[in-house]
Amino acid sequence: MNYFLTVYTTTATAWAAPAIFYPFGSSAGDIEHLEFDNDSFQYVDFSAPFTYFGRKYSSIYVNYNGLLTFNQSLTESHPEPFPTYGNEDYIAALWTDLDDIGIGKYWYQEYTNGSVLDQATQDINQYFPNRGFTASWVFVVTWDYVLTWDMNAYDRHSDPPITFQVVLISGGGFSFMMMNYGDCAAISYPVEAGYDTINSTDYHVIHYHSNGSYIPNLKNTTNVNVPGRWAFLVNNGTENVIGLQMKLGSYLDLTQTQNIESVLQLGASRFPSTFLIGKEELTYHSS
Known part of the structure; x- marks a missing residue:
């Protein structure tokens, strides 16, 4: 009787970070920290201040619970x-x-x-055009395969992961923030994604829920038409508008009360203001 032994082999696919992620890890020269419990944090000094909604910070706390704070660690x-x-x-x-x-x-x-910095400059000018922005400083934080219980699975990047990233960008008086989401396994804990400020003068909720069953969908969400990426202007919380643009259907629209009020308000402006009337463009300069 003849016996045949069939051997099955598998080829592991090398794990690659999502394309939207900025470089991270040992190959990028990052500072590395292992997670030992979620009560840990790292205090990091900046070489240049970062302005966050009107407040300048020269350091940050990287909390291992997925949170960044400026004034104190928060490991809850x-x-x-x-x-x-x-x-x-x-x-x-x-x-x-x-x-x-x-x-x-x-x-x-x-x-x-x-x-x-070149990558950040390109991204910000795509999402926030007409500024001629040039990045002079970038800070990248990446949580890589957190909540993975098996070391072998981590080495292979084979278990359902939770991988996400924050990129802080500044230059020329502007500050921006990006959040990048890769694969995120569902969890049973409360989850918050977004930002908040002192007294909540500015805040944004990307996602909040009493359990993390939704978070696998984060890689498909966006506010800049790039799945998995969210980007925000965060230096003052509101746009610094230099000039005013209005689009009017015809010259007759100038007779409407609300448009007359807008035109009169331009008298207090020292900036050029552009009106699009039909296909014609008029530029107003205050004297």
Whole structure:
């Protein structure tokens, strides 16, 4: 009797970070920290201040619960729903219970030159055009495969992961923030994604829920038409408008009360203002 042995082989597919992610990890020269419990944090000094809704910060706390704070560490694993009306500026990349007993990794790096600044300049000018923005400083924080319980699975990047990233960008008096989401496994803990400010004068909720069953969908959400990416102007909270643009259907629209009021208000402006009337463009300069 003849016996045949059939051997099946599999080829592991090398894991690659989502294309929208900025470079991170040992190959990018990041500072690496292993997660030992979600009560941990890292205090990081900046080489240049970052303006966040009118307040300049020269350092930041990278909390292992997926939260960035400026004034103090905050390691609470259960998020507070925004707005909190509290005394802290929050950046909640994915604020939740990410305790994974030393398997997931947390990376960060500050950039003041090189290709990462070029990438940030290109991205910001795409999402916030007409500024001629040039990035002079970038800070990247990445939570990589957090909540992965098996070290072998982490090494292979084979278990359902939770991987996300925050990118802070500044230059020329402007400050921007991006949040990038890759694969995020569903979890049973409360989850908050977004940002909040002191007294909640400015805040935005990307997602909040009492459990994390929704978070696998984060990689498909966006406010800049790039799935998985959210971008915000955060230096003052509101646009600094230089000049005014109005689009009117015809010259007759100038006789409408609300449009007359808008034109009269331009008298107090020292900036050129553009009106699009049909297909013609008029530019108003105050004297």
